[in-house]
Amino acid sequence: MTSDPKNEQSKCPMHSPSVYSANDLTYNDYLKVPELISLQQPQSEPAHHDEMLFIIIHQAYELWFKLILHEIESALECMSAAEPLKARHFIHRCVEVMRLLVQQIHILETMHPADFLEFRSRLAPASGFQSIQFREIEFMVGVKDESYLSFFKNRPDLQAKLKARLDGPDLRSAFYDMLMKLGFSIPKDAATKERAGDVETQEQILLALLPVYKNPSSNLPLYLLTESLVELDEYLGLWREHHVRVVERVIGYKRGTGGSSGVEYLRSTTSKKSFPLLWEVRTRLV
Numbered sequence: 577m578t579s580d581p582k583n584e585q586s587k588c589p590m591h592s593p594s595v596y597s598a599n600d601l602t603y604n605d606y607l608k609v610p611e612l613i614s615l616q617q618p619q620s621e622p623a624h625h626d627e628m629l630f631i632i633i634h635q636a637y638e639l640w641f642k643l644i645l646h647e648i649e650s651a652l653e654c655m656s657a658a659e660p661l662k663a664r665h666f667i668h669r670c671v672e673v674m675r676l677l678v679q680q681i682h683i684l685e686t687m688h689p690a691d692f693l694e695f696r697s698r699l700a701p702a703s704g705f706q707s708i709q710f711r712e713i714e715f716m717v718g719v720k721d722e723s724y725l726s727f728f729k730n731r732p733d734l735q736a737k738l739k740a741r742l743d744g745p746d747l748r749s750a751f752y753d754m755l756m757k758l759g760f761s762i763p764k765d766a767a768t769k770e771r772a773g774d775v776e777t778q779e780q781i782l783l784a785l786l787p788v789y790k791n792p793s794s795n796l797p798l799y800l801l802t803e804s805l806v807e808l809d810e811y812l813g814l815w816r817e818h819h820v821r822v823v824e825r826v827i828g829y830k831r832g833t834g835g836s837s838g839v840e841y842l843r844s845t846t847s848k849k850s851f852p853l854l855w856e857v858r859t860r861l862v
């Protein structure tokens with residue numbers, strides 16, 4: 577007996593639009609899809625084909641940056657409650673997002689350098705320098721460089737937001753505070769002293785961490801958190817390295833639209849570290 581394809585189709589739940597009633601929440605309303613897909617507005621005229629890619633990739637990054645900030649906020653709360661495993665849950669999610677973001681940058685290499693030049697001048701002086709969320713992430717992981725506030729001088733609202741991140745909690749200081757709460761011998765204001773280059777403080781932190789690294793099972797929750805923090809740092813660094821490679825491939829050694837030297841400036845940022853002592857501790861292991 578052969579089956580009737582029409583009957584087969586009607587049994588399939590995918591062909592039952594009647595389950596929805598008129599007032600039900602819809603996918604498009606919940607996710608604001610019409611609004612979202614109306615936000616890509618090219619500057620080139622007529623719109624260059626590749627500008628759509630350029631806009632969408634940046635917007636996708638900004639959405640993921642928003643999630644990373646959201647996760648770091650929760651991680652900070654857990655660290656302040658001295659709950660390393662709970663904090664690790666949120667940091668681990670940031671790592672997985674960063675893993676995706678490192679891959680994603682390479683989509684831009686499908687754009688011919690000559691095609692980019694056809695609309696690049698329309699974008700100046702807009703630049704990644706003005707990504708407030710990227711800078712908020714840097715500040716929240718503990719890489720705090722006040723000079724970047726100047727990129728927002730024409731937007732006092734954004735500058736104030738970033739200043740609040742500069743003055744607010746960050747993962748590095750929250751981590752040291754948590755160690756203190758867990759009974760480790762860590763000086764007060766350890767992050768501030770460490771940033772100022774206080775060698776004694778750095779040595780004390782390393783001494784406190786060494787036993788955990790020598791024997792991870794002696795404090796597994798803490799060890800798992802520290803390794804997730806290092807992994808987050810590693811992926812932030814990898815993003816910087818992949819970004820600069822892509823920039824070199826697309827624009828070579830041209831200056832950035834934001835006024836920097838371009839590749840040279842970006843290379844200088846690849847050595848930034850959020851948790852230098854968590855890297856250093858493995859050098860000290862014997």
Ligand code: HEM
Pocket residue numbers: 633634637638681684692702703704705707710819822823826827831832833834835836837838839841842845
């Ligand atoms: C063809 C693609 C791209 C080119 C040619 C490019 C080029 C540059 C250049 C030259 C800079 C240095 C600042 C300046 O002088 O403007 C920069 C910074 C930056 N770009 Fe890109 N970029 C590209 C794609 C992206 C994408 C997809 C993102 C995703 C968000 C991004 C995010 C950033 C950020 C956050 C900075 C600041 C980095 C820092 O100061 O450490 N860029 N970019």
